[in-house]
Amino acid sequence: MYEDIKHSEVEVNGVRLHLAEQGEGPLVLLLHGFPESWYSWRHQFAPLAEAGYRVVAPDQRGFARSEQPERIDAYTVLHMLGDLTGLIKALGAEQAVVVGHDWGAPVAWSAAALRPDLVRGVVGLSVPPLPAGPSPLSAARESFGDGFYQIYFQEPGKADAELAADVKASLRRVMCGIQPDGEPRPWVVPEGGTLLDTVPEPERLPDWLTDADLDVMAADYSRHGERAFTGGLNWYRNIDRNNELMQAFTGLRIEVPALYVVGERDLVNAMVPAPVIAYLLSELTPKLHGHVRLPDTGHWTQQERPAEVTAALLDFLKHLEG
Template structure:
């Protein structure tokens, strides 16, 4: 059975989705700077295990619509898209699997709408309720102006750099943040040195690792290029709302994750060396009392489901089966 593609209308915008299989709904939520294609290794195994697998291009990404307003990319908007997508697909609930930025969206949806979420999986990024990510006003003090989330705040700057050559950018970031980065033997935070550009901090790799082909790079790049010179403006606007999210999510202060949960991360993922993350990982059982497991993948970098598809798929199928045994 092939992956099928179509568009759906959700909250007044058009979202592209890829889907395969039938059964209970599993929504796969990608991160930055990816698309539905980051889940290419998950469709068949999950569909064969008896699930309806749907991966959207999230708001502003790839084949989906890109609202112009910066404040159209807040965390409540992104959660609203997931809620609307579940309804648009004719379902009453879903299991959510999120990677990178998709993880905060998945965790937040589980926190805000546990009635719609049977279970939640976060890859790379653990839950950090209520706003899920520290604000740039905090990370600027901790890491400086070169920290990538701070660097992304200036409208137009990173937008132009990344859109100039999407394929080159994708090669640089996918290899540079992976467990196969030839220029680092330990996780490296993405920090742009003073006077440098974003791409200067990410060397163009001489060759691609075994889990990434040039065809993969081009598949991402083609979809991103559909938005032309503003290919990454929508995705970057997610970062430009991190500060705004602090206030918008404040009513949920004290809320945790009340549904069954799974967390997976590579030990070479740059997220693991961010300030406060080790303590946050230790607190996972308190934040998510129904935590099924917390899995660390040796040698894996940031692109969890692409770098280690077999391990991720096995853990997902096990988690889904566990949900099926619950009353």
Template sequence: MNVEHEDVEVNGIRLHVAEQGSGPLVLLLHGFPEGWYSWRHQFAPLAEAGYRVVAPDQRGYGRSERPEEVTDYSLPRLVGDVVALISALGEERAVLVGHDWGAPVAWATALMRPDLVRGVVGLSVPPLVPAMMPSPSVTRHIYGEGFYQVYFQERGRADAEMAADPARFLRRVLVGASGDDPRPDGPRIWTIPEGSTSVDSLPEPESLPDWITEEDIAVFAREHALHGEHAYTGPLDWYRNIEANQGLMSPFQGRTIDVPALYMVGTMDLVLAMRGVPELRSMLTAIVPDLRGDVTLPGCGHWTQQERPAEVNTALLDFLAGLD
């Protein structure tokens, strides 16, 4: 994979980016707990089709800088990183593709700065305008104190549990939230039982599915470990801003996302098990009037572009061709 790496100064911090190809800019925004490497199957197909493909480690992740304050990870700051990155790359506009947490960042950038966004693609997480996620004060009452987003609010607890052995955590979470989860009862909400930990709440897989290898896990773990005991503090601080994001994004209440858009999700994705998501999906065109596609991937879990790279790449290339 002929991918080039560099550091770019944006929005007051240093971001690491991986890049391949030339042409119209496509920014690939990863989610939790991943990094640029989660897009390894997208670089070559998109670059060969004539696009400049750039995947950053977003703030707090991998080789990128980790600001220390919780408030440094608010949604407007994350959008600011994308805006500044487009400019730092010498471009005027980009197509944004986001997965998991990267999807809210992509949706929010299209909402706040449509002048910079040629098109937006969300994998797994649909747009919940304006703050993109329900707040912990709401989800606590729906799912309880063990709901993972609520559990993450205490700074230092989940951070230490995950950083103690990144490979062990990654192996469990990547298989546990995939379409290959050996438990047979379909997608489920991630909850941490009282007395357990974020890592121990996920079973150790007997083997890895075909779409992920021990080498892949080692790459993720090695990149995360660059931040030592704070390997997951930055990434988890994104969750610790969900409540504050409600107020920060309130000026955009009532706005729609008006750029061309595509949404993709797997039938085994845990996001589909969350209350209100099926209803939100049924009304996507009210939020995203220029929705060019709503793609369902049977049997696919949460790690969309890694589990089903061929189908994701085909959908992306079709969407991009429509924009061109």
């Protein structure tokens, strides 16, 4: 399956990254989130390639088949931007359209704001552009308590060990269990509980996820053994550090064409309500092409609704081509 996708490795910014690629033409970079990989874009490769684009989805630093730097502070947003700029150059391109989901979205939004010379269009799935401000973790603790998942992830080794004990089961439980009834709510670990207590084994897989899909993702993550999820978790351990680093760019808007897509049942809506998202988009993306809200769709946007997401991407790319 997906035999037309080519796999390679490239070293950028001092880190070896795994790439999945298909097609020829203008470059489109697809950036995944947590706990995902290049494979989360499996449904988008062929349609975008057939439309005349060179589609490249890296495993971002620390994830799946890519290298994991040891230090926690090697996972800041500026490191991610270094990876992105180095990747565009390594691929022999001058510019790219950058599409990001979940954690990939802040990288995409930041790249569009700081390097509009390299990013000719930006798409964020799930996570909207967020300006720097007071400590995000302090605000989250005040709103959702100490059990909020981003705070729970801060202790090195804790969530790492829980998730790595059975990689495939962890992926299955997280992807099926953070919204078991489809309603947006913050992901909170009850006092005295563990992360996996909040995501029980599903009775059956949703129609957008197969056991074979989980096998592919689990095999990629398992390469890192007991550190299977540590790279991704280290992104969360830099949330406040990222906020401090980005203070220098307060007030900077995203001056390239933009698109935002979110599921109406995405848990992000419980953290950033729809009216706030609309306000942020109006303030930060003056060239917004569209704000798409997908009904009956949770957090795993491009996997849950591949046809709708692909159609939105193709419409945006057509808009960019004028």
